[in-house]
Amino acid sequence: MILLLGPAGLLLLVVFAAPLLHYAWLSYHADSVVTGLEPVLNHGANWIRLLQDQRFWQDATQTLRFALVSVGVELLLALAIALLLDQRWRGRGAVRAIALIPWALPTTVMALGWRWIFNTPYGPLDQLAHALGWPSLNLLASPAITWIATVVGDVWKTTPFAALILLAGLQTIPGDLYEALRLEGGSSWVCFRRITLPLLRPYLALALLFRLAQAFGVFDLIQVMTGGGPASSTESLALYAYLNAMRFLDFGYSATVVSGSFLLLLGLCLGGWLLSLGLSRPQRQQEV
Amino acid sequence: MTSALRRLQPWMVAALTMALLVAGSMVWVQARPTESVNILMPAPFADATQPLVKRFNQEHRGRIRLTVTRGPLETEAISDLAISSLLLGDTPFDALLMDITWVPKYVAADWLQPLDPWFGPEAMAALAEGVRAGNSINDVLYRWPLVASMGLLYWRTDLIDQPPRTPQELVTISRQLQADGRVPWGYVWEGRQYEGLSCVVLELVHGFGGFWFQPDQAAVGLNQPQAIAAVAWLRQLISEGISPEAVTNYAEPEALQSFKAGDAAFMRNWPYAWAELQQPGSAVRGRVGITTMVANSGDPSTATLGSWGLSMLRGSAHPEATATAMRFLSSTESQKALFLSHGYTPTAASLYRDPELIALNPILPQLEEALEHALPRPETPLYAQISDVLQRDLSASLTGQQSAAQGMERASANTEAILRSAGGTP
Amino acid sequence: MPHQRRLWIVLLLAWSLGPLLWQLYTSFCSDQALVAPLAATPERWTLAHYRAVLNSQPPFWRYLLNSLFVGTSSTLLTLVIALPAAYALTRLKPWIARPARLLLLAAALFPYVLLFLALLEVARSLHLGNNLLALSIPYAALSQPLAILLLTAAFRDLPLDLEDAARLEGMRLWQRLRWVLIPLIAPATTSTAILVFLFSWNEYPIALTWISDASLLTLPVAMARIAGSSIYSVPYGAYAAATVLGSIPLVLLVLVFQKSIVSGLTSGAVKG
Numbered sequence: 013m014i015l016l017l018g019p020a021g022l023l024l025l026v027v028f029a030a031p032l033l034h035y036a037w038l039s040y041h042a043d044s045v046v047t048g049l050e051p052v053l054n055h056g057a058n059w060i061r062l063l064q065d066q067r068f069w070q071d072a073t074q075t076l077r078f079a080l081v082s083v084g085v086e087l088l089l090a091l092a093i094a095l096l097l098d099q100r101w102r103g104r105g106a107v108r109a110i111a112l113i114p115w116a117l118p119t120t121v122m123a124l125g126w127r128w129i130f131n132t133p134y135g136p137l138d139q140l141a142h143a144l145g146w147p148s149l150n151l152l153a154s155p156a157i158t159w160i161a162t163v164v165g166d167v168w169k170t171t172p173f174a175a176l177i178l179l180a181g182l183q184t185i186p187g188d189l190y191e192a193l194r195l196e197g198g199s200s201w202v203c204f205r206r207i208t209l210p211l212l213r214p215y216l217a218l219a220l221l222f223r224l225a226q227a228f229g230v231f232d233l234i235q236v237m238t239g240g241g242p243a244s245s246t247e248s249l250a251l252y253a254y255l256n257a258m259r260f261l262d263f264g265y266s267a268t269v270v271s272g273s274f275l276l277l278l279g280l281c282l283g284g285w286l287l288s289l290g291l292s293r294p295q296r297q298q299e300v
Numbered sequence: 301m302t303s304a305l306r307r308l309q310p311w312m313v314a315a316l317t318m319a320l321l322v323a324g325s326m327v328w329v330q331a332r333p334t335e336s337v338n339i340l341m342p343a344p345f346a347d348a349t350q351p352l353v354k355r356f357n358q359e360h361r362g363r364i365r366l367t368v369t370r371g372p373l374e375t376e377a378i379s380d381l382a383i384s385s386l387l388l389g390d391t392p393f394d395a396l397l398m399d400i401t402w403v404p405k406y407v408a409a410d411w412l413q414p415l416d417p418w419f420g421p422e423a424m425a426a427l428a429e430g431v432r433a434g435n436s437i438n439d440v441l442y443r444w445p446l447v448a449s450m451g452l453l454y455w456r457t458d459l460i461d462q463p464p465r466t467p468q469e470l471v472t473i474s475r476q477l478q479a480d481g482r483v484p485w486g487y488v489w490e491g492r493q494y495e496g497l498s499c500v501v502l503e504l505v506h507g508f509g510g511f512w513f514q515p516d517q518a519a520v521g522l523n524q525p526q527a528i529a530a531v532a533w534l535r536q537l538i539s540e541g542i543s544p545e546a547v548t549n550y551a552e553p554e555a556l557q558s559f560k561a562g563d564a565a566f567m568r569n570w571p572y573a574w575a576e577l578q579q580p581g582s583a584v585r586g587r588v589g590i591t592t593m594v595a596n597s598g599d600p601s602t603a604t605l606g607s608w609g610l611s612m613l614r615g616s617a618h619p620e621a622t623a624t625a626m627r628f629l630s631s632t633e634s635q636k637a638l639f640l641s642h643g644y645t646p647t648a649a650s651l652y653r654d655p656e657l658i659a660l661n662p663i664l665p666q667l668e669e670a671l672e673h674a675l676p677r678p679e680t681p682l683y684a685q686i687s688d689v690l691q692r693d694l695s696a697s698l699t700g701q702q703s704a705a706q707g708m709e710r711a712s713a714n715t716e717a718i719l720r721s722a723g724g725t726p
Numbered sequence: 727m728p729h730q731r732r733l734w735i736v737l738l739l740a741w742s743l744g745p746l747l748w749q750l751y752t753s754f755c756s757d758q759a760l761v762a763p764l765a766a767t768p769e770r771w772t773l774a775h776y777r778a779v780l781n782s783q784p785p786f787w788r789y790l791l792n793s794l795f796v797g798t799s800s801t802l803l804t805l806v807i808a809l810p811a812a813y814a815l816t817r818l819k820p821w822i823a824r825p826a827r828l829l830l831l832a833a834a835l836f837p838y839v840l841l842f843l844a845l846l847e848v849a850r851s852l853h854l855g856n857n858l859l860a861l862s863i864p865y866a867a868l869s870q871p872l873a874i875l876l877l878t879a880a881f882r883d884l885p886l887d888l889e890d891a892a893r894l895e896g897m898r899l900w901q902r903l904r905w906v907l908i909p910l911i912a913p914a915t916t917s918t919a920i921l922v923f924l925f926s927w928n929e930y931p932i933a934l935t936w937i938s939d940a941s942l943l944t945l946p947v948a949m950a951r952i953a954g955s956s957i958y959s960v961p962y963g964a965y966a967a968a969t970v971l972g973s974i975p976l977v978l979l980v981l982v983f984q985k986s987i988v989s990g991l992t993s994g995a996v997k998g
Binding site: 042046052057058064258260261264268 | 374379387405493682684685689717721
Binding site: 027099111113123127136181229267 | 739745813838841847868962977995
C-alpha cells in the first residue's frame with residue numbers, strides 16, 4: 013500500500029503542501045538581492061509593507077474584477093453552448109470538436125493572436141471601426157478598458173471547458189422529466205427554470221469553483237497580451253508576484269504576495285460557499 | 301635495397317612535409333581558436349551597431365567572432381531575459397548593454413565582472429565628466445558607458461531672449477507668453493505614471509534643494525519640505541494652466557509632438573528630440589535652444605543621467621575577447637559613427653569638441669555642459685521598486701487626487717517599508 | 727434542422743474559429759496588405775512570414791520537439807505514479823478515502839501558478855534548470871490530482887469479482903494490476919494521458935522559470951519570447967504565422983482525440 017501511494021503522496025506533498033508552508037515561512041524573512049538572496053528574519057516587515065502596498069491592492073481588485081466578470085460571462089456562454097450541444101443533430105460531434113479547439117491551444121499562442129486582433133490601427137476591430145466612421149478603439153492602450161480585452165481573451169479560451177462540464181450535467185437529466193412537464197403545459201422557459209437549472213446546480217457550482225480559482229491565478233494571458241497593461245491596469249496578483257521575484261529579485265516579498273493572494277482566494281471561496289448556502293436555504297424552504 | 305629506398309625518398313619527404321604541415325596547422329588552429337563573444341542589446345542598439353560589428357569581425361577574423369543578440373524592444377524585458385538565465389546559473393551572453401539603473405542590482409547579485417583590468421584611470425579620464433557617474437559601485441568599475449543621455453529644458457528662441465533659470469521665472473515667462481496669446485501652453489513635460497516621471501521629478505527635487513534617496517544612509521528625502529515644494533510646483537503648473545491637464549498622460553513622444561507643433565514655449569526632453577525638431581515638418585525648426593533644468597538660486601541645476609553601457613557577465617568564457625569587443629564598440633571612431641548614423645550622444649570628451657560633429661549638431665557643446673550637471677538616479681538594488689512607488693504617489697498628486705504633501709508622505713512611508721522589507725536598512 | 731438552431735451553430739463556429747482564421751488569413755498577407763487587411767491590395771499574398779519564423783534561430787520545429795519531449799515524458803511519469811495510487815485509493819477505507827479525494831479536488835482547483843516561486847527555488851538549489859527531463863517532474867506532480875481522481879473513478883467502476891477471480895487464480899497484486907485491471911480501464915487511461923499531455927504542452931509559468939536556454943524552450947515560452955521582441959515595424963505578419971504554426975499540432979490533437987478528451991472531462995465532472 014505504501015509503495016502504491018508513496019510516490020504520488022510524496023510528489024503532492026512536495027509540490028503543494030511544502031511550497032505553501034515555505035511561503036508562509038519566507039514571508040517573515042527579507043530575501044532579496046540586498047541580502048544576497050539569503051533569507052534574513054525581518055519580523056513581519058513584508059506583511060506591513062503588503063498592507064500599505066497600493067499596487068498589491070490595486071492588483072487584487074483587478075484580479076477579482078477580471079475573475080468575476082470573466083467567469084460570469086463564460087458560464088452564460090457555456091450554458092448556451094451546452095444546451096445547443098445537448099440536442100441531437102447531424103454533425104454535432106464535429107462541431108463539438110471545433111468548439112473544443114480554443115481550450116486546447118496554449119494561452120500564450122493565442123494571447124499573441126489577440127494582441128494582433130486588438131491592435132490599433134491594423135487589427136480587424138479597428139478596421140471595422142474605421143469603416144463605420146468611429147474613432148480608433150485603442151483597446152490595448154487605455155487603462156480604463158484594456159482589461160475588457162483580456163476578459164474577451166480569457167472567455168474565448170476557457171468557455172469550452174465549462175461548456176463540457178455543463179454538458180455532462182445536462183446529459184444526466186432524464187428526458188421524461190421534460191416530457192412530463194410539457195404534458196402539463198409547461199413552456200421551454202418553464203422547463204428550463206424548473207428542471208434544467210436546479211438539476212444543473214452541482215455542475216454549475218463545480219464549473220464556477222474551478223474557473224474562479226483558475227481565473228484568480230491568471231498569468232499567461234496577461235503577461236503576453238498586455239504585460240500588465242497600460243500603467244498596471246491589467247496586472248494580476250500572479251504577475252505581480254512574478255515581477256517581484258524575477259524582476260525586482262525580492263523573493264521574500266514575492267512569497268508574501270503569493271501568501272496574501274492565497275489568503276484572498278481562500279476568503280473568496282469561503283465567501284462563495286457561504287453565499288451558496290444562503291441561496292439554497294430559501295429554495296429548500298420553498299420546496300418544503 | 302638502397303636504390304628502392306632512394307626511389308622512395310621524394311615520396312617520403314613529401315609525406316613527411318605533409319604530415320608536418322597538417323600537424324602544424326592543427327596545433328596552430330588549436331593555439332588560436334576563434335573565441336565567440338555574444339552581447340545582448342536592445343533591438344534599436346543591435347540594429348545601430350550592425351556595421352560596427354561587421355567591421356570588428358573583419359578586423360579580428362579567425363580570432364574573435366562577435367555576435368550581437370537582438371533583445372526585446374521594451375527596456376525592462378531585456379533585463380528580464382538576462383535575469384532568467386542568470387538566476388539558473390547560466391550565462392548565454394558574455395556582455396550586456398545595461399541601463400544605468402540596473403547596475404546596482406546586478407552588482408549586488410554578483411553577476412558582473414569588474415572591468416578595472418581593462419578600463420583603467422586613463423580610459424576614465426577620456427570620458428566626459430558627467431558620464432563617469434553610475435558605473436562604479438564601491439570604487440570598482442562594473443559598466444563601461446556607450447551612449448550618454450541627460451534631461452534638458454528646451455526653449456523657444458523666437459519667443460524669449462534668455463531661458464529661465466528658476467522655477468519662478470519659468471512660470472512668470474509662461475504666464476506672460478500665454479496671456480499675450482503667443483503660445484497655448486507654457487511648459488510640456490512627461491507626467492505619465494512611468495519611469496520618465498521619476499526622471500523629471502529627480503531634477504526638480506534637487507533643483508528645490510532636496511533629494512530623493514541616499515542609499516549610503518538609507519535616507520529618504522521625499523517627505524521633506526524641499527521635495528514637497530517641488531511636487532507642489534509641478535501640480536501648480538497643471539492647476540494654473542501653464543501645462544495642459546493631458547500632461548499627466550504624456551511620455552516623451554507626446555511632449556515632443558506638442559512642442560514640435562509650436563504649442564508650448566518650453567519642453568523637458570532628452571537630446572534625441574533636437575534632431576526631431578529640426579525636421580522639415582517641424583513648426584519650430586531653427587527656433588529651439590536647450591539648457592539645463594530650472595532650479596532655485598543656490599540649488600544645483602540638475603539633469604537626470606540616462607545612459608547605456610556595456611557590462612561583462614561574470615560567467616563569461618572569454619573575458620579578454622569580450623573586453624576587446626567592448627573597447628571597440630565604445631572607441632571614439634565607433635561613437636562618431638553611431639552619432640553620425642543615429643544621433644546617439646557620445647561619451648568621449650574629445651568628441652564634444654569635434655568640429656565635424658558640431659557642424660551636424662550645434663548643440664553639442666551645450667550637451668557637454670549639461671553633462672556636468674548630470675545626476676544618476678538613486679543607486680540602489682531596490683531602485684525599480686522605489687521608483688514604482690514614487691511614480692504612483694506622484695501621479696495621484698499630479699492628478700489632484702491627493703495633495704503634494706500627502707503624496708510625498710505616502711511615497712516616503714512606502715519607500716521605507718520597502719527598505720525594511722527587503723533588508724535595505726543598515 | 728430548425729433555422730434558429732442553424733444560426734446558433736454558425737455563431738458558435740464563427741466564435742470558436744474566427745480568431746484563428748484571422749491569424750491564418752493575415753499570416754499570408756504581405757506587409758503592405760497587413761496595413762489595410764480588409765482592403766483590396768495588389769501583391770497581397772506572401773510566404774515570407776512563414777519563412778521568417780521557420781528560419782529563425784533556433785528553428786521553430788525545435789520548440790515543437792521540446793514540447794513533444796516534455797509532454798511525453800510527463801505523461802508517462804504521471805501515469806506510472808498515478809495508476810498505482812488510484813488503485814490504492816479505491817481499496818482504502820472510506821474514512822480515509824473521502825477526505826483524500828476532497829484534498830485532491832482542492833489541489834486540482836488550486837491555481838498552480840502561485841507555486842512558481844517555490845519551484846524556482848527547487849530548480850536553483852537542485853540544479854534542475856534548463857533540463858527538459860527534469861521539467862517533467864513538476865508537471866507530473868501537478869497532474870497527479872486530476873489523474874488520480876479520473877483513474878480512481880475508472881477503477882471504482884470495475885466490478886469487484888474480476889479482481890477476486892484474478893486473485894483466486896493466484897495472481898499477485900502487481901500482476902493483477904498489470905494484466906487485468908489496468909487494461910480494463912484503458913479508455914480512462916487514454917483520456918487521462920491526453921489531458922496530462924495537453925496540460926504539459928500548454929504549461930507556461932514553470933517552463934518560463936525553469937528553462938532559459940533558447941534551444942530548450944517549449945512552445946508557449948518561445949511564443950512569449952517572440953511576442954516580446956517586436957522586431958518589425960508592422961510586426962504582425964510574423965506573429966500571425968507563429969500563432970498558426972503553434973496552433974497546428976494542438977488542433978490536430980484535438981480533432982483526432984476529441985472523443986477521449988470529452989469523455990475524460992465529462993466523467994470527471996460527473997463522478998468528481
